[in-house]
Amino acid sequence: MKFNTKTIHGGQHNVDPAYGSVMPPIYQTSTYSQTTPGGHKGFEYSRSGNPTRAALESNLASIENGEYGLAFGSGLAAIDAVIKLLNPGDEVISTNDLYGGSYRLFTKIFEGFGIKFHFVGMSNAANIENFINDKTKLIWVETPTNPMMNIIDIKAAASIAKKHNVLLAVDNTFATPYLQTPLDLGADIVMHSATKYLGGHSDVVMGALIVKDQELAKKLYFIQNASGAICGPQDSFLVLRGIKTLHIRMQRHCENGKVIAKYLASNPKIEKVYWPGFEDHPNHDIAKEQMKDFGGMISFVTKGNNYNDAIKIVEKLKVFTLAESLGGVESLAGHPASMTHASIPKEEREKTGVVDSLIRLSVGIEDAFDLIEDLKQAIG
Numbered sequence: 001m002k003f004n005t006k007t008i009h010g011g012q013h014n015v016d017p018a019y020g021s022v023m024p025p026i027y028q029t030s031t032y033s034q035t036t037p038g039g040h041k042g043f044e045y046s047r048s049g050n051p052t053r054a055a056l057e058s059n060l061a062s063i064e065n066g067e068y069g070l071a072f073g074s075g076l077a078a079i080d081a082v083i084k085l086l087n088p089g090d091e092v093i094s095t096n097d098l099y100g101g102s103y104r105l106f107t108k109i110f111e112g113f114g115i116k117f118h119f120v121g122m123s124n125a126a127n128i129e130n131f132i133n134d135k136t137k138l139i140w141v142e143t144p145t146n147p148m149m150n151i152i153d154i155k156a157a158a159s160i161a162k163k164h165n166v167l168l169a170v171d172n173t174f175a176t177p178y179l180q181t182p183l184d185l186g187a188d189i190v191m192h193s194a195t196k197y198l199g200g201h202s203d204v205v206m207g208a209l210i211v212k213d214q215e216l217a218k219k220l221y222f223i224q225n226a227s228g229a230i231c232g233p234q235d236s237f238l239v240l241r242g243i244k245t246l247h248i249r250m251q252r253h254c255e256n257g258k259v260i261a262k263y264l265a266s267n268p269k270i271e272k273v274y275w276p277g278f279e280d281h282p283n284h285d286i287a288k289e290q291m292k293d294f295g296g297m298i299s300f301v302t303k304g305n306n307y308n309d310a311i312k313i314v315e316k317l318k319v320f321t322l323a324e325s326l327g328g329v330e331s332l333a334g335h336p337a338s339m340t341h342a343s344i345p346k347e348e349r350e351k352t353g354v355v356d357s358l359i360r361l362s363v364g365i366e367d368a369f370d371l372i373e374d375l376k377q378a379i380g
């Protein structure tokens with residue numbers, strides 16, 4: 001089955017054996033009747049499993065070319081479950097230019113439990129190997145990175161992981177399986193904030209993990225059930241519905257992203273535009289190889305790098321909404337230094353390029369003309 005068919009039908013056989021409804025029913029129930037102890041129809045308690053969540057989970061597995069999908073109450077809950085595979089003393093090598101909430105979870109929660117994190121520039125994937133020792137258990141990759149749009153070579157990271165018998169997890173939130181499928185490139189775990197492109201309509205907070213290996217799936221399922229950070233049936237339904245249009249939304253996000261990246265690059269008030277589709281992007285060749293297109297996430301810096309200039313621009317935008325998050329049908333603008341990355345110390349964030357005037361756009365699927373007019377009036 002091709003991707004555009006999988007988004008709609010993947011894992012969706014026999015979703016309603018009772019009446020044949022085309023959409024999976026929302027099983028808004030915490031428990032299931034049993035005829036005799038243990039005599040149930042596959043579900044006994046909704047933390048352990050729920051048919052609406054199960055329909056979503058098998059769809060997630062299908063679109064990422066995995067075997068097992070697991071849905072969580074948020075992206076961070078999904079990451080939390082991955083780190084719980086580890087033990088005190090274990091080490092993780094993570095991308096340095098990282099979603100702020102992931103950095104906070106790693107450093108403020110899990111370092112306290114004795115897990116050590118190395119934050120490493122991975123634009124040259126060979127750099128990962130310098131940090132590997134016999135305590136290393138996991139490599140955590142985000143690509144494209146947030147918000148600097150660095151591209152990390154997943155295949156190269158996977159071959160290092162295999163060589164040292166270490167797990168490779170890829171946060172695929174920005175790219176989505178429309179653009180890249182990390183399991184096909186050798187990753188062991190794919191993670192999503194389904195809050196973003198998978199849900200696609202800015203109305204749900206959810207996370208997901210997808211794996212191929214049965215043993216790994218069993219361990220993650222054990223954590224999902226034992227720690228309990230699951231999502232509810234209503235939200236499962238909404239994300240399943242969102243995924244049905246993922247491919248056509250992504251196509252438009254990419255088209256609009258290209259037009260806007262080019263417009264920004266031509267504006268004399270802009271110093272630099274970060275978007276992997278530009279030929280002079282340092283890892284453009286890897287982006288071209290591992291991604292189908294370049295996505296709708298763009299960051300830029302204004303000339304003079306003045307904090308207040310950036311604040312004025314995001315305040316003036318009218319079609320773009322000033323808001324955290326990304327990946328919805330509507331265009332959003334954010335100021336990482338004061339918003340998504342405020343939890344990373346200034347010194348740390350500036351090392352990776354998150355300077356005072358950096359603005360991040362999540363380009364939506366509106367008409368590109370209106371988006372450009374909006375940017376013109378805000379930037380001047």
Ligand SMILES: *Cc1c(COP(=O)(O)O)cnc(C)c1O
Pocket residue numbers: 074075076077099101102142146171173174192193194195196205206207
């Ligand atoms: C939003 C986001 C997360 C966290 O997901 P939540 O659903 O907000 O918990 C993780 N990684 C990336 C890249 C994100 O954009």
